[in-house]
Amino acid sequence: MVQVNAPMVGKVLSVEVKVGDQVKKNDVVVTLEAMKMQIKVYAPSDGEVAEVNVSAGDVVNTETVLVALK
Amino acid sequence: MNQLIEIFSGVGITQLTAGNIAMWLIAFVLFYLAIKKGVEPLLLVPIGFGIFAANFPLTGLLEEGGLFYIFYHYGIENELIPPLIFLGLGAMTDFGPVIANPKTLLLGAAAQLGVYVAFFGALLMGFTISEAACIGIIGGADGPTSIFLSANLAPHMMGSVAVAAYSYMALVPIIIPPIAKLLTTKQERAMVMTQMRMVSKTEKIVFPLLTSIVIMLLVPKSAPLIAMFMLGNLFMESGVVERLTNVSRDALMNIVTILLGVGVGSTMTAETFLTWKTIGVFIMGVVAFAFATAGGVLIAKLMNLFTKNKVNPLIGAAGVSAVPMAARVVHNLGAEANPQNYLLMHAMGPNVAGVIGTAVAAGAFISAIL
Known part of the structure; x- marks a missing residue:
């Protein structure tokens, strides 16, 4: 299982994947907003989305696991 | 007949000069940039209108007791407004990234290289030492500090220095990337930095107090800016004066921005602005920016040659201040080289350290020159 943490404190703008989706390395999984900037969070490896723990509007920090891949 | 001439000489249009009209055109260019292109509109709209209105004959706006004179004399010349802007900036600056990685303070200081390169460059071009200091400070990419220093050292250059500083700040996304790319390899830009540690509330409260002690003891002349910057930050981090935090970064900041913009714009009359010196200010301003970026990266x-926990050299480029735009540009450069690279918060360290660095450089110039 690969956990994808938020790289910084921010607000979730949108979640681009759902459980069961196949993703490739560097596909966008979540878009965050921090410092008035959109930050795209990319999948660190290929895999299937096993968990999605956040939704648009959530405030996240570096300890938040956004999604998990298997 | 004499009466008729007297009446006509009291009508503005008879006294209008070509210089006035040239300044209107400059104001219109600023309006165009602000309104159509979205370049620093909060500043360029009031500055532009200050220029526009100051270049009407016979209004008395700039004479002693006139409205713009009051804005300028009591707000800027007396050094009231730039420190108030710093109060608001302090109340919205998170020093967390600096506290988590204090090395970044050095990068903020390194970017002041541009200030000194432009200072010596301007001296060679024939500017006086006071004027050269004001030109150099443009490289710090900090509007209020540039205005503060010009008010102290070279009030006649304030308008051109402020407009150059704000224009180049808006051009950060164009100035930083080619220089940062030239000085780094793709491999260096792709380097992922280790996750920053969490910073405690106590550390965040101690930081503004400790910084005040160190900086105000070492460079006392930077006190007006640093004291207000740190007070604003203490408002925010203490968490007990939310009303003061909010008024500092919202209402007060907006009010003083109007007075600052109009006041600075009003210094730009045809006689003071339409000189070769203004061209020199703009040329050396971009030199200052370029060397500031290079200084941070190098x-x-x-x-990195001496430390174990290496930093991505791109974050040095964020030392030019221009918060948070420089940090955003750095983040994008890092992500371009490696999508898994999230430099934003790492770049905020040198970025906010750069603001402190520029205020210190301004204080040092004042102590050395006055």
Whole structure:
């Protein structure tokens, strides 16, 4: 299982994947907003989305696991 | 007949000069940039209108007791407004990234290289030492500090220095990337930095107090800016004066921005602005910016030779201040080289350290020159 943490404190703008989706390395999984900037969070490896723990509007920090891949 | 001439000489249009009209055109260019292109609109709209209105004959706006004179004399010349802007900036600056990685303070200091390169460059071009200091400070990419220093050292250059500083700040996304890319390899830009540690509330409260002690003891002349910057930050981090925090960064900041913009714009009359010196200010301003970017990147690379926990050299480029735009540009450069690279918060360290660095450089110039 690969956990994808938020790289910084921010607000979730949108979640681009759902459980069961196949993703490739560097596909966008979540878009965050921090410092008035959109930050795209990319999948660190290929895999299937096993968990999605956040939704648009959530405030996240570096300890938040956004999604998990298997 | 004499009466008729007297009446006509009291009508503005008879006294209008070509210089006035040239300044209107400059104001219109600023309006165009602000309104159509979205370049620093909060500043360029009031500055532009200040220029526009100051260049009407016979209004008395700039004479002693006139409205713009009051804005300028009591707000800027007396050094009231730039420190108030710093109060608001302090109340919205998170020093967390600096506290988590204090090395970044050095990168903020390194970017002041541009200030000194432009200072010596301007001296060589024939500017006086006071004027050269004001031109150099443009490289710090900090509007209020540039205005503060010009008010102290070279009030006649304030308008051109402020407009150059704000224009180049808006051009950060164009100025930083080619220089940062030239000085780094793709491999260096792709380097992922280790996750920053969490910073406690106590550390965040101690930081503004400790910084005040160190900086105000070492460079007392930077006190007006640093004291207000740190007070604003203490408001925010203490968490007990939310009303003061909010008024500092919202209402007060907006009010003083109007007075600052109009006041600075009003210094730009045809006689003071339409000179070769203004061209020199703009040329040396971009030199200052370029060397500030290069200074940050090169010192970051130098630092990596001696430290175990290496930094991505790109974050040095964020030392030019221009918060948070420079940090955003750096983040994008890092992500371009490696999508898994999230430099934003790492770049905020040198970015906010750069603001402190520029205020210190301004204080040092004042102590050395006055």
